[in-house]
Amino acid sequence: xxxxxxxxxxxxxxxxxxxxxxxxxxxxxxxxxxxxxxxxxxxxxxxxxxxxxxxxxxxxxxxxxxxxxxxxxxxxxxxxxxxxxxxxxxxxxxxxxxxxxxxxxxxxxxxxxxxxxxxxxxxxxxxxxxxxxxxxxxxxxxxxxxxxxxxxxxxxxxxxxxxxxxxxxxxxxxxxxxxxxxxxxxxxxxxxxxxxxxxxxxxxxxxxxxxxxxxxxxxxxxxxxxxxxxxxxxxxxxxxxxxxxxxxxxxxxxxxxxxxxxxxxxxxxxxxxxxxxxxxxxxxxxxxxxxxxxxxxxxxxxxxxxxxxxxxxxxxxxxxxxxxxxxxxxxxxxxxxxxxxxxxxxxxxxxxxxxxxxxxxxxxxxxxxxxxxxxxxxxxxxxxxxxxxxxxxxxxxxxxxxxxxxxxxxxxxxxxxxxxxxxxxxxxxxxxxxxxxxxxxxxxxxxxxxxxxxxxxxxxxxxxxxxxxxxxxxxxxxxxxxxxxxxxxxxxxxxxxxxxxxxxxxxxxxxxxxxxxxxxxxxxxxxxxxxxxxxxxxxxxxxxxxxxxxxxxxxxxxxxxxxxxxxxxxxxxxxxxxxxxxxxxxxxxxxxxxxxxxxxxxxxxxxxxxxxxxxxxxxxxxxxxxxxxxxxxxxxxxxxxxxxxxxxxxxxxxxxxxxxxxxxxxxxxxxxxxxxxxxxxxxxxxxxxxxxxxxxxxxxxxxxxxxxxxxxxxxxxxxxxxxxxxxxxxxxxxxxxxxxxxxxxxxxxxxxxxxxxxxxxxxxxxxxxxxxxxxxxxxxxxxxxxxxxxxxxxxxxxxxxxxxxxxxxxxxxxxxxxxxxxxxxxxxxxxxxxxxxxxxxxxxxxxxxxxxxxxxxxxxxxxxxx
Numbered sequence: 025x026x027x028x029x030x031x032x033x034x035x036x037x038x039x040x041x042x043x044x045x046x047x048x049x050x051x052x053x054x055x056x057x058x059x060x061x062x063x064x065x066x067x068x069x070x071x072x073x074x075x076x077x078x079x080x081x082x083x084x085x086x087x088x089x090x091x092x093x094x095x096x097x098x099x100x101x102x103x104x105x106x107x108x109x110x111x112x113x114x115x116x117x118x119x120x121x122x123x124x125x126x127x128x129x130x131x132x133x134x135x136x137x138x139x140x141x142x143x144x145x146x147x148x149x150x151x152x153x154x155x156x157x158x159x160x161x162x163x164x165x166x167x168x169x170x171x172x173x174x175x176x177x178x179x180x181x182x183x184x185x186x187x188x189x190x191x192x193x194x195x196x197x198x199x200x201x202x203x204x205x206x207x208x209x210x211x212x213x214x215x216x217x218x219x220x221x222x223x224x225x226x227x228x229x230x231x232x233x234x235x236x237x238x239x240x241x242x243x244x245x246x247x248x249x250x251x252x253x254x255x256x257x258x259x260x261x262x263x264x265x266x267x268x269x270x271x272x273x274x275x276x277x278x279x280x281x282x283x284x285x286x287x288x289x290x291x292x293x294x295x296x297x298x299x300x301x302x303x304x305x306x307x308x309x310x311x312x313x314x315x316x317x318x319x320x321x322x323x324x325x326x327x328x329x330x331x332x333x334x335x336x337x338x339x340x341x342x343x344x345x346x347x348x349x350x351x352x353x354x355x356x357x358x359x360x361x362x363x364x365x366x367x368x369x370x371x372x373x374x375x376x377x378x379x380x381x382x383x384x385x386x387x388x389x390x391x392x393x394x395x396x397x398x399x400x401x402x403x404x405x406x407x408x409x410x411x412x413x414x415x416x417x418x419x420x421x422x423x424x425x426x427x428x429x430x431x432x433x434x435x436x437x438x439x440x441x442x443x444x445x446x447x448x449x450x451x452x453x454x455x456x457x458x459x460x461x462x463x464x465x466x467x468x469x470x471x472x473x474x475x476x477x478x479x480x481x482x483x484x485x486x487x488x489x490x491x492x493x494x495x496x497x498x499x500x501x502x503x504x505x506x507x508x509x510x511x512x513x514x515x516x517x518x519x520x521x522x523x524x525x526x527x528x529x530x531x532x533x534x535x536x537x538x539x540x541x542x543x544x545x546x547x548x549x550x551x552x553x554x555x556x557x558x559x560x561x562x563x564x565x566x567x568x569x570x571x572x573x574x575x576x577x578x579x580x581x582x583x584x585x586x587x588x589x590x591x592x593x594x595x596x597x598x599x600x601x602x603x604x605x606x607x608x609x610x611x612x613x614x615x616x617x618x619x620x621x622x623x624x625x626x627x628x629x630x631x632x633x634x635x636x637x638x639x640x641x642x643x644x645x646x647x648x649x650x651x652x653x654x655x656x657x658x659x660x661x662x663x664x665x666x667x668x669x670x671x672x673x674x675x676x677x678x679x680x681x682x683x684x685x686x687x688x689x690x691x692x693x694x695x696x697x698x699x700x701x702x703x704x705x706x707x708x709x710x711x712x713x714x715x716x717x718x719x720x721x722x723x724x725x726x727x728x729x730x731x732x733x734x735x736x737x738x739x740x741x742x743x744x745x746x747x748x749x750x751x752x753x754x755x756x757x758x759x760x761x762x763x764x765x766x767x768x769x770x771x772x773x774x775x776x777x778x779x780x781x782x783x784x785x786x787x788x789x790x791x792x793x794x795x796x797x798x799x800x801x802x803x804x805x806x807x808x809x810x811x812x813x814x815x816x817x818x819x820x821x822x823x824x825x826x827x828x829x830x831x832x833x834x835x836x837x838x839x840x841x842x843x844x845x846x847x848x849x850x851x852x853x854x855x856x857x858x859x860x861x862x863x864x865x866x867x868x869x870x871x872x873x874x875x876x877x878x879x880x881x882x883x884x885x886x887x888x889x890x
Contacts, residue, residue: 034200035070038066048176050180059328061202061237062236062237064154067154077148077149078145078150079152080100082154082159084185088290089161093160093163095167097122099167103144104122113130114140149178151180156185160395161395177866201234203234203239211239241267264335267333268332280341281313284303287334359383385397385401398421415445418438418440446484470489497561521547522555537729551575564602568698569697571734573766577606580599603619604616608645610766611767614845617841621860645674647807647811665696666699688710691706736765740770742757768805771801776802779794792821799815799826836878839860847883
């Protein structure tokens with residue numbers, strides 16, 4: 025067990041981790057610590073202890089962080105023989121990622137395909153990934169995706185990294201400490217080949233500071249043997265100094281050969297010897313070539329050895345090495361690596377190399393490697409001589425870094441450009457919005473960009489103002505944006521969609537909803553208009569503001585479809601959240617749960633925060649007070665309006681009207697697009713129940729101005745008018761209109777308030793009919809608080825409501841409901857796993873829980889659940 029001196033506890037934990045994986049309780053572990061602390065040795069020791077495992081290895085390379093999926097390809101190379109066993113979409117995604125096919129890979133499918141490859145082996149699998157801090161971002165993302173999904177599999181994944189491992193930082197961690205003094209002395213004694221003066225030994229121990237690599241390397245350093253040197257170096261630096269000392273005594277040709285090996289991250293011996301031949305490097309059998317191991321792959325004895333070799337070389341030596349490697353690499357099979365080597369070999373601007381890097385960026389982006397594309401473009405810009413072309417490439421690099429989420433680097437790149445370009449303000453506005461935390465106004469930069477464009481490019485200026493409006497709707501400051509947009513030249517004689525949006529938003533703030541609706545309603549109802557493809561969030565909120573049920577569903581569907589087809593995970597998540605919101609309004613709480621579950625699965629897979637607002641709205645309508653209040657309390661201040669709206673819905677359902685009144689007033693007072701208008705009916709109901717007649721009438725007037733000609737709006741307006749004026753004709757109008765409206769939750773609420781009114785008027789028989797229907801509808805929807813309110817009113821008429829048949833959603837989690845519905849539709853475990861980005865064994869475990877909770881024994885019985 026203690027083959028590694030001083031690492032008994034660490035090796036014991038790693039062996040136990042292996043044993044868990046043997047019993048189908050797999051997982052992932054991040055082994056982290058300073059360079060030279062022994063991470064690689066622990067991985068090697070673990071591999072030796074895993075004789076019954078299929079072992080897959082990869083090693084991050086500092087020089088390969090710009091090549092998307094390079095580390096993943098390295099890990100999966102031996103498993104590609106199983107590629108044809110995967111679902112076709114997954115297999116193709118992996119082929120595209122590895123440059124074996126053309127197209128844009130879906131990152132989820134790449135992750136799912138990688139998981140599928142690991143599970144194709146009959147025995148347990150051990151993945152060992154060293155230097156994970158240098159994984160390219162696409163590989164790190166895919167491997168983190170897999171690592172979170174092997175807990176029910178015979179798969180163990182161990183990553184070794186320094187402190188920052190990017191996407192892998194959230195994995196369970198095993199910190200590797202420095203060796204104790206006793207262990208350090210024992211390791212040093214093992215490393216020594218002969219006697220050593222006590223004073224030298226003490227100095228080695230002091231300088232090594234418990235770092236195993238330093239203890240192994242320092243005895244060979246001639247400076248130490250002479251009792252000289254700087255003893256204030258950190259241990260990794262001391263080890264690197266030891267490597268450099270060994271380099272200094274080598275012949276020039278051997279040092280150059282090692283420099284080529286350090287510059288060639290793949291470790292391909294054919295490339296190394298061809299490059300050496302090109303450089304005229306001749307070695308003999310008598311030459312000692314330390315620090316590397318020659319075999320089917322060339323491996324340095326330690327990553328610090330590679331780094332020491334590369335840094336010890338002169339600039340000219342490094343350029344010669346990269347130039348030779350560029351010439352011997354295959355420009356057809358590996359054009360990106362050729363371009364990268366050419367870039368490293370360049371002394372100054374070189375348009376041919378810059379253009380090659382730009383082409384590499386395009387290929388990287390097509391393969392989903394936006395971080396790699398950004399790096400290629402940044403280097404391309406640095407090698408571009410023409411100032412205008414260099415600016416274009418810098419801007420393209422900024423766009424790529426924004427997509428990759430590297431906002432600091434994007435901001436720094438923009439600082440290299442002349443500040444008078446309006447695109448800089450536009451991009452800074454986007455960066456500010458992406459990093460928005462409530463203490464700045466991203467719209468300021470967008471307005472500045474629009475002002476610069478207004479004189480010479482008015483069309484782009486007006487589009488920029490729409491950018492600012494959509495941003496302001498979400499972050500605040502809408503009035504100032506509208507005022508600025510109104511000062512621009514008027515739209516042409518035949519205004520386009522962008523012009524109509526601007527004019528309509530201006531009318532909304534200056535002339536009111538009726539004037540704005542005339543301009544906006546035709547445009548919003550045309551969900552295919554290109555304007556809603558570019559600004560879907562604004563379109564969705566406007567559709568809510570105009571109470572247009574067809575438009576909100578169509579815009580939500582278009583957004584989700586666009587996200588899936590383009591591979592934009594951000595857009596897909598927005599579309600799914602929109603669709604979940606539509607489902608809540610429609611009373612389809614089961615499908616809403618599934619959509620929320622899918623969005624959360626994507627968020628978890630991408631290490632992003634889930635979009636909480638549809639879950640908040642679902643909780644308010646479902647009416648489970650304790651669950652809802654816990655959720656509401658956990659939501660950040662950026663969703664205060666959503667929480668206030670949902671709180672009003674929750675407490676109107678619970679008949680806690682004073683609480684509903686306070687929440688609805690806060691939601692309406694903000695005047696925010698969409699939800700403020702949606703909160704008006706809640707304010708009307710709560711105010712009427714609390715005897716606040718003036719508040720109710722004012723809210724009704726504001727609602728009437730908004731609702732227009734759509735059935736949803738007309739029905740809700742009649743529902744509110746009936747309560748304010750106790751008008752039976754309005755009650756009957758509301759029931760008739762809302763019964764045929766797709767937003768069916770309002771049908772249940774219309775029957776409920778009409779039944780309550782009838783009961784108060786002493787018309788018990790008529791009241792029972794309405795309340796019975798309301799209870800059935802609201803129970804079927806799962807709106808439990810409103811259904812309970814209807815049941816209570818029924819009891820007051822002398823009739824007891826029938827108990828609601830138990831539904832699957834009562835016992836199951838959101839994810840379990842989604843899995844149950846997919847299985848009921850005939851999907852296999854593998855198909856469900858691919859849809860929800862889980863492993864098949866995890867799906868089977870969920871199904872066992874579902875069967876137990878529902879008291880069933882087969883998938884066929886799932887078809888009967890509701």
